[in-house]
Amino acid sequence: MEMKLLLTVSIILNLAFTIHVIYRNSTTWNPTWTSRAATEAEDAASVSCSGHGRAYVDGIGVLDGKEPPCECNNCYTGKDCSVFLSDCPVNANSGDPLFLEPFWMQQAEGSAALVSGWHRMSYIYQDGTYISEELVKVIRKLHSVVGNAVTDNRFVIFGTGSTQLLAAAVHALSLRNSSSSTPARLLTSVPFYNLYKDQAEFFDSSHLKFEGDAFAWKNSERNDNTKQVIEIVTSPNNPDGKPKTAVLEGPNVKTIHDYAYYWPYFSPITVPADEDLSLFSLSKTTGHAGSRFGWGLVKDKAVYEEMKRYITLSSMGVSKTTQLHVLQLLKVVVRDGGDNIFHFGHETLKKRWEALHKVFSMSTRFLLQKIKPEYCNYFKKVRDFTPSYAWVKCERPEDTNCYEIFKAAKITGRDGKVFGSEERFVRLSLIRSQDDFDHLIDMLKKLVSQKAVEAHSDTF
Amino acid sequence: MEMKLLLTVSIILNLAFTIHVIYRNSTTWNPTWTSRAATEAEDAASVSCSGHGRAYVDGIGVLDGKEPPCECNNCYTGKDCSVFLSDCPVNANSGDPLFLEPFWMQQAEGSAALVSGWHRMSYIYQDGTYISEELVKVIRKLHSVVGNAVTDNRFVIFGTGSTQLLAAAVHALSLRNSSSSTPARLLTSVPFYNLYKDQAEFFDSSHLKFEGDAFAWKNSERNDNTKQVIEIVTSPNNPDGKPKTAVLEGPNVKTIHDYAYYWPYFSPITVPADEDLSLFSLSKTTGHAGSRFGWGLVKDKAVYEEMKRYITLSSMGVSKTTQLHVLQLLKVVVRDGGDNIFHFGHETLKKRWEALHKVFSMSTRFLLQKIKPEYCNYFKKVRDFTPSYAWVKCERPEDTNCYEIFKAAKITGRDGKVFGSEERFVRLSLIRSQDDFDHLIDMLKKLVSQKAVEAHSDTF
Numbered sequence: 001m002e003m004k005l006l007l008t009v010s011i012i013l014n015l016a017f018t019i020h021v022i023y024r025n026s027t028t029w030n031p032t033w034t035s036r037a038a039t040e041a042e043d044a045a046s047v048s049c050s051g052h053g054r055a056y057v058d059g060i061g062v063l064d065g066k067e068p069p070c071e072c073n074n075c076y077t078g079k080d081c082s083v084f085l086s087d088c089p090v091n092a093n094s095g096d097p098l099f100l101e102p103f104w105m106q107q108a109e110g111s112a113a114l115v116s117g118w119h120r121m122s123y124i125y126q127d128g129t130y131i132s133e134e135l136v137k138v139i140r141k142l143h144s145v146v147g148n149a150v151t152d153n154r155f156v157i158f159g160t161g162s163t164q165l166l167a168a169a170v171h172a173l174s175l176r177n178s179s180s181s182t183p184a185r186l187l188t189s190v191p192f193y194n195l196y197k198d199q200a201e202f203f204d205s206s207h208l209k210f211e212g213d214a215f216a217w218k219n220s221e222r223n224d225n226t227k228q229v230i231e232i233v234t235s236p237n238n239p240d241g242k243p244k245t246a247v248l249e250g251p252n253v254k255t256i257h258d259y260a261y262y263w264p265y266f267s268p269i270t271v272p273a274d275e276d277l278s279l280f281s282l283s284k285t286t287g288h289a290g291s292r293f294g295w296g297l298v299k300d301k302a303v304y305e306e307m308k309r310y311i312t313l314s315s316m317g318v319s320k321t322t323q324l325h326v327l328q329l330l331k332v333v334v335r336d337g338g339d340n341i342f343h344f345g346h347e348t349l350k351k352r353w354e355a356l357h358k359v360f361s362m363s364t365r366f367l368l369q370k371i372k373p374e375y376c377n378y379f380k381k382v383r384d385f386t387p388s389y390a391w392v393k394c395e396r397p398e399d400t401n402c403y404e405i406f407k408a409a410k411i412t413g414r415d416g417k418v419f420g421s422e423e424r425f426v427r428l429s430l431i432r433s434q435d436d437f438d439h440l441i442d443m444l445k446k447l448v449s450q451k452a453v454e455a456h457s458d459t460f
Numbered sequence: 461m462e463m464k465l466l467l468t469v470s471i472i473l474n475l476a477f478t479i480h481v482i483y484r485n486s487t488t489w490n491p492t493w494t495s496r497a498a499t500e501a502e503d504a505a506s507v508s509c510s511g512h513g514r515a516y517v518d519g520i521g522v523l524d525g526k527e528p529p530c531e532c533n534n535c536y537t538g539k540d541c542s543v544f545l546s547d548c549p550v551n552a553n554s555g556d557p558l559f560l561e562p563f564w565m566q567q568a569e570g571s572a573a574l575v576s577g578w579h580r581m582s583y584i585y586q587d588g589t590y591i592s593e594e595l596v597k598v599i600r601k602l603h604s605v606v607g608n609a610v611t612d613n614r615f616v617i618f619g620t621g622s623t624q625l626l627a628a629a630v631h632a633l634s635l636r637n638s639s640s641s642t643p644a645r646l647l648t649s650v651p652f653y654n655l656y657k658d659q660a661e662f663f664d665s666s667h668l669k670f671e672g673d674a675f676a677w678k679n680s681e682r683n684d685n686t687k688q689v690i691e692i693v694t695s696p697n698n699p700d701g702k703p704k705t706a707v708l709e710g711p712n713v714k715t716i717h718d719y720a721y722y723w724p725y726f727s728p729i730t731v732p733a734d735e736d737l738s739l740f741s742l743s744k745t746t747g748h749a750g751s752r753f754g755w756g757l758v759k760d761k762a763v764y765e766e767m768k769r770y771i772t773l774s775s776m777g778v779s780k781t782t783q784l785h786v787l788q789l790l791k792v793v794v795r796d797g798g799d800n801i802f803h804f805g806h807e808t809l810k811k812r813w814e815a816l817h818k819v820f821s822m823s824t825r826f827l828l829q830k831i832k833p834e835y836c837n838y839f840k841k842v843r844d845f846t847p848s849y850a851w852v853k854c855e856r857p858e859d860t861n862c863y864e865i866f867k868a869a870k871i872t873g874r875d876g877k878v879f880g881s882e883e884r885f886v887r888l889s890l891i892r893s894q895d896d897f898d899h900l901i902d903m904l905k906k907l908v909s910q911k912a913v914e915a916h917s918d919t920f
Contacts, residue, residue: 111577
């Protein structure tokens with residue numbers, strides 16, 4: 001009797017096992033040719049770097065079969081990035097948008113892209129262009145959900161970063177110079193993003209001359225209303241984060257709008273941009289500065305064609321591997337109307353600005369830029385600007401070089417002079433990694449308190 | 461007794477199942493966050509396009525959740541690319557290097573790359589540069605196994621295609637112009653790759669002027685040995701596939717060597733290139749024209765720094781997504797010393813040239829370029845050149861426009877005039893897909909035989 005029971009149990013168990021094995025084989029997806037790449041990516045992602053770094057599949061030593069090493073955040077070191085170098089200068093210089101990295105780590109599944117070895121080997125897509133139709137679609141969708149730009153009746157053009165598109169736009173507009181005898185003048189109002197000047201001067205086209213500040217030009221004698229001018233309007237502005245409008249107008253003025261920072265992280269979305277030529281950068285949209293991807297919205301067909309010719313002759317379009325990756329990233333962004341990423345990024349920057357205001361409120365030595373709150377159509381409320389950069393003015397008469405003051409306090413910013421402004425200003429980047437920001441706040445606290453003591457001792 | 465046996469068997473079976481389940485769980489790798497991307501890639505790869513097309517993960521409609529559609533080769537159509545349009549003109553125009561696509565499909569596992577959503581978001585690698593150290597290593601290794609270039613004492617620079625590097629190199633050398641009053645002259649010998657001229661004329665730098673044929677310049681009065689000149693030497697040459705050496709020499713001459721085609725597919729590897737400034741293109745190395753990646757080997761530090769500044773100001777380096785993909789591709793190339801890919805590619809082109817010679821041998825109307833075989837250090841034997849392009853001369857006096865003759869026969873080549881040569885020449889691309897090539901041969905057969913009849917009827 002017992003044996004019968006045992007047998008029954010055993011047979012039932014066997015049946016259960018059989019069902020389990022059959023079911024598992026039918027439902028488990030067995031990766032074939034993708035498994036090597038997937039394993040490598042998961043292995044690299046699982047390397048522990050103490051939360052102060054990360055390992056990448058293409059890290060140093062991987063060709064020799066080594067595990068990808070931790071690449072530590074600034075001021076962290078050790079095999080697993082666990083050692084903090086307290087005396088290390090904080091990097092607040094470049095606008096490396098690492099503040100969005102944690103978001104993408106949370107969205108690991110949705111944002112991964114597998115590139116096959118035979119992915120789009122041709123120079124062109126099937127429609128004969130250099131640009132992915134699906135990527136154009138998701139970009140139009142992105143502007144529509146954010147409400148920051150009108151894309152109707154606009155040509156969409158891609159570049160290797162908005163860097164390349166800037167050069168293309170300036171070139172295209174300079175060629176449309178009616179007076180061919182004198183070069184077109186490139187202008188922008190101070191303070192301005194230094195690349196505009198650097199590009200124009202380095203590429204040194206016979207059709208273009210950088211002339212500096214748009215206000216100065218407006219009031220100068222040389223502004224005779226016959227010379228062709230190109231004004232670049234950066235809004236919100238780099239370095240100071242303020243909304244900016246064109247200074248110059250008239251039939252001989254062409255305008256390029258650089259909207260790299262016109263996203264809910266940094267600025268209220270007040271109105272959809274509806275300009276002739278607008279530029280956007282993936283770097284400040286999703287945080288992928290390293291992917292070198294930007295796009296432009298262009299109204300005029302002739303200008304668009306000239307820009308396309310520029311992109312063709314300088315690089316024959318943008319990498320299709322990159323376009324695939326960008327498509328995947330923007331798919332994640334738009335699928336919930338941008339809710340996840342823009343809330344994440346905006347909350348991060350709001351907290352950072354609160355911390356910053358708290359530190360600077362302890363001192364009268366330094367002045368932060370002030371921008372009046374505005375109604376944001378995206379968040380549906382009045383909100384503060386939370387710019388990418390602190391644009392700091394050193395107020396004491398003797399603090400003539402603000403960059404040096406901060407440098408002496410082991411904070412590396414960017415000199416105001418670089419932006420066509422005065423040395424009394426310094427730009428501090430607030431969009432870097434959380435480690436960089438936390439370190440910045442610590443060093444700022446020291447700077448502010450130490451100087452308070454010094455200032456106090458001066459009175460004796 | 462029977463029941464005892466049954467029980468024993470059943471228990472043994474239970475044990476076997478248990479071991480199976482435990483073993484399977486411990487050895488099967490369960491992809492987590494990579495599985496969505498991997499599944500999508502495998503799904504796209506498994507779409508059947510009758511061998512005359514392929515589906516890509518970023519194909520049209522995927523944003524709407526559709527299965528990626530077949531993208532058919534030229535002259536094929538239908539949902540699964542099974543319909544051949546026999547009356548369709550064959551595309552023998554661009555140098556789209558699809559002849560290597562089947563190789564990468566064979567190497568699916570090794571060549572796949574999974575890009576995580578947080579892959580290298582920073583502008584820079586950890587060493588502060590725009591270029592991946594591992595990728596530099598594998599490129600040096602590649603040149604060493606192929607023996608086509610010396611990389612010792614050379615700086616390696618990356619560009620968005622060799623297209624961008626060409627512009628960077630020309631710019632850097634033009635800035636090193638000793639006589640600043642006159643622009644440097646850009647020269648190259650006819651027939652030449654049209655981009656050299658197009659770039660120089662379009663970018664229109666005040667430091668540079670395109671002057672055309674290097675031989676003509678050498679014998680011209682304007683060659684006064686004081687003007688700074690830059691000669692581009694393309695070897696093997698585009699369009700005619702011939703080895704080429706510099707025409708000009710002297711202290712005022714700077715040379716750029718474009719070695720895009722110096723790979724065993726196209727040419728015997730006679731000697732490792734050991735020049736001041738050499739350029740290479742991924743497009744003709746692995747066939748990935750769409751990835752826009754090229755590199756340069758530069759001897760002089762000052763020239764390298766100027767080129768780097770050009771790349772920085774025009775695009776802030778090359779996409780890190782692309783660099784990751786390229787690393788994976790080149791890993792596959794070098795792991796067997798290039799045996800697999802170079803044999804595959806060379807065999808393909810050898811067969812194509814045999815087919816081509818066979819067709820053209822039936823006619824005296826058209827003349828193909830001839831290049832003397834040479835000893836190839838890579839294949840360790842004397843071998844023919846198997847260039848990327850047929851450079852065809854129309855021999856009949858009345859056939860003044862060779863491009864039009866072929867166009868009338870529904871073969872779209874590229875006009876000889878584009879290369880600074882005569883209309884009596886046409887370039888036919890031989891490195892496109894097998895479908896394009898097979899179609900080309902069919903149309904050529906028709907052209908050759910049809911014209912034989914016409915010529916015959918002319919005698920009446």
